[in-house]
Amino acid sequence: MSAIDVKGLTKCYGGKPVVDRVSLRVDEGEIVGFLGPNGSGKTTTIRMICGLLTPDAGSGTVLGHDVIRDSLRIKTQVGYMTQRFSFYEDLTIAENLTFVARLYRLHPVASEVDRTLNALGLAPRRDQLAGTLSGGWKQRLALAACIMHAPKLLLLDEPTAGVDPKARRDFWDEIHHLAADGLTVLVSTHYMDEAERCHRIGYISNGKMIATGTVDQVVRDSGLSTFVVRGQNLERIAESLAKLPGIEQVAPFGNSLHVVGTDQTALNKAMASLEAESGIRVSPGETSLEDVFIKFMSASNNKNSVVENQSPKDTGNRNGNTGGPARG
Amino acid sequence: MATPGDQPVASWLSTQRLSAVLAKEFIQMRRDRVTFAMMLGVPLMQLILFGYAINNDPRGLPAALVDNSRDHYSRAVVAAMETSGYYRFVEIAATAAAAEDLLARGGVAFVVTIPSDFGKRVDRNQHPQLLVEADASDPAASSNAIGALNNIVTRALARQRSSHVVPDSSELEIVVHRRYNPEGISQYNIVPGLLGVILQMTMVMMTSMALTRESERGTMENLLAMPATPTEIMLGKILPYLVVGAVQVVVVLGAARLLFSVPFLGSLTLLLTGVLIFVLSLVMLGYAISTVARTQMQAMQLTFFFFLPSLLLSGFMFPYRGMPAWAQVLGEFFPLTHFLRVIRALMLKGSHWHTIHGEMWVLVAFVIAFTGLALVRFRNTLD
Numbered sequence: 206m207s208a209i210d211v212k213g214l215t216k217c218y219g220g221k222p223v224v225d226r227v228s229l230r231v232d233e234g235e236i237v238g239f240l241g242p243n244g245s246g247k248t249t250t251i252r253m254i255c256g257l258l259t260p261d262a263g264s265g266t267v268l269g270h271d272v273i274r275d276s277l278r279i280k281t282q283v284g285y286m287t288q289r290f291s292f293y294e295d296l297t298i299a300e301n302l303t304f305v306a307r308l309y310r311l312h313p314v315a316s317e318v319d320r321t322l323n324a325l326g327l328a329p330r331r332d333q334l335a336g337t338l339s340g341g342w343k344q345r346l347a348l349a350a351c352i353m354h355a356p357k358l359l360l361l362d363e364p365t366a367g368v369d370p371k372a373r374r375d376f377w378d379e380i381h382h383l384a385a386d387g388l389t390v391l392v393s394t395h396y397m398d399e400a401e402r403c404h405r406i407g408y409i410s411n412g413k414m415i416a417t418g419t420v421d422q423v424v425r426d427s428g429l430s431t432f433v434v435r436g437q438n439l440e441r442i443a444e445s446l447a448k449l450p451g452i453e454q455v456a457p458f459g460n461s462l463h464v465v466g467t468d469q470t471a472l473n474k475a476m477a478s479l480e481a482e483s484g485i486r487v488s489p490g491e492t493s494l495e496d497v498f499i500k501f502m503s504a505s506n507n508k509n510s511v512v513e514n515q516s517p518k519d520t521g522n523r524n525g526n527t528g529g530p531a532r533g
Numbered sequence: 534m535a536t537p538g539d540q541p542v543a544s545w546l547s548t549q550r551l552s553a554v555l556a557k558e559f560i561q562m563r564r565d566r567v568t569f570a571m572m573l574g575v576p577l578m579q580l581i582l583f584g585y586a587i588n589n590d591p592r593g594l595p596a597a598l599v600d601n602s603r604d605h606y607s608r609a610v611v612a613a614m615e616t617s618g619y620y621r622f623v624e625i626a627a628t629a630a631a632a633e634d635l636l637a638r639g640g641v642a643f644v645v646t647i648p649s650d651f652g653k654r655v656d657r658n659q660h661p662q663l664l665v666e667a668d669a670s671d672p673a674a675s676s677n678a679i680g681a682l683n684n685i686v687t688r689a690l691a692r693q694r695s696s697h698v699v700p701d702s703s704e705l706e707i708v709v710h711r712r713y714n715p716e717g718i719s720q721y722n723i724v725p726g727l728l729g730v731i732l733q734m735t736m737v738m739m740t741s742m743a744l745t746r747e748s749e750r751g752t753m754e755n756l757l758a759m760p761a762t763p764t765e766i767m768l769g770k771i772l773p774y775l776v777v778g779a780v781q782v783v784v785v786l787g788a789a790r791l792l793f794s795v796p797f798l799g800s801l802t803l804l805l806t807g808v809l810i811f812v813l814s815l816v817m818l819g820y821a822i823s824t825v826a827r828t829q830m831q832a833m834q835l836t837f838f839f840f841l842p843s844l845l846l847s848g849f850m851f852p853y854r855g856m857p858a859w860a861q862v863l864g865e866f867f868p869l870t871h872f873l874r875v876i877r878a879l880m881l882k883g884s885h886w887h888t889i890h891g892e893m894w895v896l897v898a899f900v901i902a903f904t905g906l907a908l909v910r911f912r913n914t915l916d
Contacts, residue, residue, distance in 0.1 A: 257758055257915050276914075280760040291755035308759045 208233050208358050208389035211265030216249050224249045225412035236384050238403030239393040242502050246412040247393040251360050255285045268357050284351030288362040290343045294336030298327050298346055309354035321353040341372035361392040377402055397495045420494055427497040430469050432476050434462040436485035449475045454499055465496045567831045582845045590677050591855030596643035597624040597632045602651040613689035619678035638888045642668045662706045669711035670881045671722050674852035683707055713881040720793045725876045726849045728785040729869050740819025741832040743770040763911045771816040778812040798883025810896045811872040817903035824910035843867035871895045
């Protein structure tokens with residue numbers, strides 16, 4: 206049985222679809238990354254899956270329950286970690302967890318809270334007000350609160366935004382531990398390294414799911430080829446390269462340039478002529494997930510809004526002007 | 534073109550910086566529609582309420598007549614009282630007991646009793662008597678009407694006898710019984726009313742923040758993502774304020790007794806029942822406001838918007854009967870109006886269930902209406 210199996214989920218604000226016929230299938234025990242630019246509909250999709258928003262169209266099941274009608278039953282078996290810290294800042298860590306434990310009717314409350322505090326290393330700070338915690342600790346509290354009722358499905362909305370690399374690493378280790386025990390995880394993120402830690406990823410843009418699969422599959426399906434250019438005066442070369450046919454992206458990486466394109470023959474031709482110049486070495490490179498996402502974002506016409514999901518109502522209106530014709 | 538570095542930074546007033554702040558403030562003022570409406574609406578509301586509705590010289594006060602004389606003198610007295618504008622006879626009561634009941638119920642402000650020998654005594658100059666019982670639970674409401682009475686009646690009788698006889702006011706004796714508050718102590722009226730006002734202010738204001746605080750701090754999303762039903766959230770949020778309300782009731786009633794010696798004649802059980810229903814209606818109103826308002830600021834403003842007219846139109850600050858009919862109708866839509874009648878009746882008049890149950894049921898209706906509104910308005914999702 207799939208943990209999430211939804212088809213054609215649609216949500217409109219002001220007549221404009223923010224999420225447009227999104228279908229998603231996540232198997233039990235899988236960690237699925239949910240990627241896309243700001244305002245592409247990630248948060249809205251997650252909120253529909255956990256019953257916080259009612260879809261305008263679409264159907265499906267979450268943990269075997271109907272996503273439209275059974276939202277209360279879904280809520281008891283899902284842990285949802287919001288993008289913004291949303292526990293009570295004027296309560297201590299232990300008080301927040303006690304509140305959650307009672308809402309989920311865990312018994313006995315005190316020992317469940319102690320168990321969770323110890324499991325996530327929160328015990329030394331149990332009596333600290335949540336409002337005085339740093340970003341990393343707040344994130345750990347939020348994770349503790351949404352896994353303490355032993356959910357079968359974890360929905361994480363950009364859980365590591367504003368968290369330092371060490372805490373990020375610890376967080377992901379924790380996620381993999383949980384998944385190993387059979388927990389299913391759907392996590393939205395902007396970080397490429399996090400996407401690569403997922404079993405599968407889905408890329409959403411302008412409310413449409415435009416790519417799904419493993420990282421390798423997504424990279425392969427993108428049809429991109431990459432060359433690495435090394436040599437002198439790379440900045441000047443980069444500008445002229447970008448204008449050549451067949452070249453879609455030119456990105457500096459330290460002392461080298463990554464040149465990416467879809468049209469293999471045109472790209473080869475451009476690289477061959479470049480190599481003829483003095484002091485320039487061109488070698489085939491690996492296309493990274495980031496290259497693929499930059500391509501997706503360019504293709505989506507820069508129409509996406511700048512700020513995502515502060516309020517669902519904002520997403521529809523913030524979109525800038527129509528933008529030019531699609532590049533590439 | 535001047536760069537920022539060219540300008541004197543230290544000048545204490547730069548028109549450019551000032552205009553930047555001004556422009557920003559105006560934009561924000563325009564965006565916050567509710568506040569903007571309040572700034573225009575509250576002065577207008579105050580103007581209309583203070584200007585038209587409030588009257589410290591109430592006229593047209595309802596009165597009941599017990600006429601045991603039924604002659605041309607008594608008719609003349611009644612006619613003169615009505616012509617004066619202060620009295621409006623709404624009931625011709627058959628018996629003294631029926632009139633007494635009307636007074637206790639609050640149906641009339643006065644009971645005027647004309648004795649059977651009234652006419653005879655007028656003719657014989659034998660000190661004719663007139664009995665006026667006034668509901669003095671609100672002393673301010675009846676004092677002007679009582680003050681004018683002697684003059685009204687004396688003139689009426691003089692006209693009846695013979696126009697050339699100079700009226701002698703000393704002949705006439707008007708016996709005034711100030712019921713429920715014989716000494717006309719205004720605290721007796723104010724202090725029980727204050728209980729209602731204090732409860733209203735704290736209960737509505739605190740509960741109106743209940744949901745807006747959650748949304749404003751971003752905790753609403755989490756609360757809704759967890760398995761709590763709308764009823765659980767509602768009850769969980771309002772019940773604590775019932776406890777706060779209970780403490781206030783004890784404090785105010787204790788002070789009424791110890792500091793102001795306000796009499797308490799009625800049943801404590803009935804009073805506590807009335808207070809409970811009143812407080813329920815208040816917390817439900819506050820909760821309903823919090824389902825409508827989007828920010829705590831808006832919730833405060835809506836509370837204030839409700840608070841002001843209810844203070845002025847409920848009969849707390851100014852006599853209810855002094856207001857024009859439209860304002861009295863408006864006043865009926867505030868729980869405070871009905872609570873004031875209940876608590877004054879219970880504390881000062883020692884009323885029983887059968888005289889106040891009408892007001893109690895109105896309070897119950899408020900509870901049901903506000904609860905319904907809150908449950909309809911509450912969204913279990915972020916839609």
